[in-house]
Structure formats: structure tokens, C-alpha cells
Amino acid sequence: MTLTWTTFICPKPDFKVRSLVDGATFPATRSALLNSDVFGDMFACCDSEKSGQQDEVLELQESSSELAALLRLLHDPPAPPTELPLEDKFQKVTYDPATVIPLPLLLSLLFRLADKYAINESVVATLRMHLRANARAYPLEVYGFATLHNMEWEASEASQYILPLASYRFEEIKLIPNVVAYHKLVRLQDFRVKAFRDLLLGEEIFPHGYGECATHVEKTTDSWDRQRKALMGRIECVTDVAGEMATLIETFNNCKICHKACTAAVDMLAYKCKRMPRRLNQLPNIY
Structure with a gap:
């Protein structure tokens, strides 16, 4: 999948779209423009006898x-991101x-165009997949954007990658749009800390x-007790x-049983630890 969004070529045009900002004109296909409700309504209301002619x-x-990106979304919608193979079910x-x-x-252009021109929901669904795919690398940005736009699943996906909130600078934390969204992360992180402690205290070496x-x-x-x-x-x-406790293993190299x-x-x-809730949507209802 090519990710070049600044150019657009239409192999079989029957329409033209021009930028009022810089005058650039792009050949387009009317049927593809119908993937936008805005264009669909426009054609339904304003069609003329010249409809279908290339001089339109x-x-x-x-x-x-921006126009090239819009036409790409309508003519050649992006494919979902490719998932890499998993080594185990907890990965x-x-x-x-x-x-x-x-x-x-995604944030500065594609979602804006999709919303402004009411682009087909299947295209928006794919954009949301790409948003989730960015969550690991940009958790705060994805969480903030998803929360602001009521994308609960995407916000939950990003929540698992967010570091302890105290580790972020003030300018970074401002990406979280409101106190409710902030508090949800506090609850998730507090739950995990307490659960980790309970697991550690409950695990015996014998x-x-x-x-x-x-x-x-x-x-x-x-x-074992001193380490935990x-x-x-x-x-x-x-x-x-588990990784922190694993440093103890080598101290027992002289005894196979230990x-x-x-x-x-x-x-x-x-x-x-792998089975522990790590996303907002996994928190127990009673917590």
C-alpha cells in the first residue's frame, strides 16, 4: 500500500475538481465521489444536462x-494496516x-476530510484501524484524539501503552482532553499497581x-521474600x-532444585501478569 497522499491520478476520469486555494485541477470519477454524502447530495440536487461530461x-x-488526499480517500481508500504474527495469545x-x-x-488531515465530506463509514472504520496501529508509538496522542472524538475502542487500545502519568511533562499531559479522561487512566494504572503487588505477595517459591x-x-x-x-x-x-524477580534465578545456579x-x-x-487487565475496557465493573 502506497502512503503518498500529496498526489492523485485518475485513470478513467469523467469529472474535474479544482482547488480554489491554488487553482490546481484534478480529473476525477463521479461514481467515486459518491463515496461522500456531501457530493452525493450535491449531485442529487444540482445535476445538470452536462452531467457526466468531462468539462464539468x-x-x-x-x-x-488536501484535495489530492480527499480524492485518494474517495477513489482508492486505504487498506487496513497489516498485523504481524503473534508469538503467543498474550502478546x-x-x-x-x-x-x-x-x-x-491521520490527525491533521484525513479524519478532518472524512468528517467534513461525510465519507463512507467503511473508509472511516479503516482510518480508525490505522489510528489504533499508531497507539503503541504515540499512546497519549491517540488516547487524547480518540477520547475527544468519542472513539472509545481506540482510546482503550491506547490506554495500555501509556506510561505512569507522573512521568510525563505538563505539555504532554495536556494532550488528554479533560479531567474524566485523565481520571480513567489514573484508575487503570492504580488497579494495575495494586494487582501486581497482590500477585507478587501471593506467589511463593515453594x-x-x-x-x-x-x-x-x-x-x-x-x-525470594527479600527480592519481592x-x-x-x-x-x-x-x-x-516477573522480569524483576527473574534476576534472582542465577543466584541458585549451584542447586538444581532451587x-x-x-x-x-x-x-x-x-x-x-500477562492475564491482568491492561486496557480501560478490561477494568472490572466493581473497580
Whole structure:
């Protein structure tokens, strides 16, 4: 999929559209323009005997680059971004960057044109897919835009990538459009911190004595407890709890039983952490 939006070529034109800003004229196809309710209504109300002739010209108050993008949306709507293969069911979806429409183009131009000209809903749905595809790289921008435009699913998708709110500068936080949207993120991040702590406190290296090392049980248990207590005060909503505890594994290299028990405990912790809600729409109703 080509992402060049500043040029447009129509192979079989039967109409012309001209920019009132800089005078550029583009050949177009009337049937493609009907993907816009605005043009559809215009043709229905204002058709003349010259309808269908190539000397017809529609003048619009858009620059040539904006007009090219509009005509691209109507004649050759973008395909959805391509998802990359997942390694496991808990992995976050990623996309081929070459197939994703850049966020500045989406926010400053394409969504505006789609709204202004009431473009077909299927085209808008694809633009929203591209918005979600940008969430990992630009979570605050996507969250703010999606919230402002009542795109709840896209806002929720972006929420999982937002860092602890205190880590952002004031200028960045202003991308969040209102206090309600801010508070939703506070609740999500608070839930994750508390849940991480509960998981960590509940995970034992020898659960119910299973896999216990008769020689080192007390020493190994104490090491596990010290490590998780030290971690408790540093947990944030994006902390890799299992990864932090995994640094303990190598200290048990001299004992196969303890090493195996620590590896199993870390793996179980990682599994439980992956299952934890990470988006706004996953928060329990009672929270």
C-alpha cells in the first residue's frame, strides 16, 4: 500500500475538481465521489444536462495537497494496516510499519476530510484501524484524539501503552482532553499497581511445599521474600514484575532444585501478569 497522499491520478476520469486555494485541477470519477454524502447530495440536487461530461468542474476551498488526499480517500481508500504474527495469545498486536498511515497525517488531515465530506463509514472504520496501529508509538496522542472524538475502542487500545502519568511533562499531559479522561487512566494504572503487588505477595517459591529443597528451603525462601519486598515499593503500572524477580534465578545456579523452583515461580508470575487487565475496557465493573 502506497502512503503518498500529496498526489492523485485518475485513470478513467469523467469529472474535474479544482482547488480554489491554488487553482490546481484534478480529473476525477463521479461514481467515486459518491463515496461522500456531501457530493452525493450535491449531485442529487444540482445535476445538470452536462452531467457526466468531462468539462464539468467542481471548485472546493481546499489546497491541492488536501484535495489530492480527499480524492485518494474517495477513489482508492486505504487498506487496513497489516498485523504481524503473534508469538503467543498474550502478546500485544503489532503492525508492519510500512502499512500504517503516519499519525500526523491521520490527525491533521484525513479524519478532518472524512468528517467534513461525510465519507463512507467503511473508509472511516479503516482510518480508525490505522489510528489504533499508531497507539503503541504515540499512546497519549491517540488516547487524547480518540477520547475527544468519542472513539472509545481506540482510546482503550491506547490506554495500555501509556506510561505512569507522573512521568510525563505538563505539555504532554495536556494532550488528554479533560479531567474524566485523565481520571480513567489514573484508575487503570492504580488497579494495575495494586494487582501486581497482590500477585507478587501471593506467589511463593515453594507453593504448599511443592518442589521444596530440603537443604536450602529456609535460605531460598528468605532470598525470594527479600527480592519481592524490595520490588514492592518500586512497582508501577508498566513494571515487568516477573522480569524483576527473574534476576534472582542465577543466584541458585549451584542447586538444581532451587533453580528449578525459582524458574517455575517466575514463569507462573509472568503468566499471571500477562492475564491482568491492561486496557480501560478490561477494568472490572466493581473497580
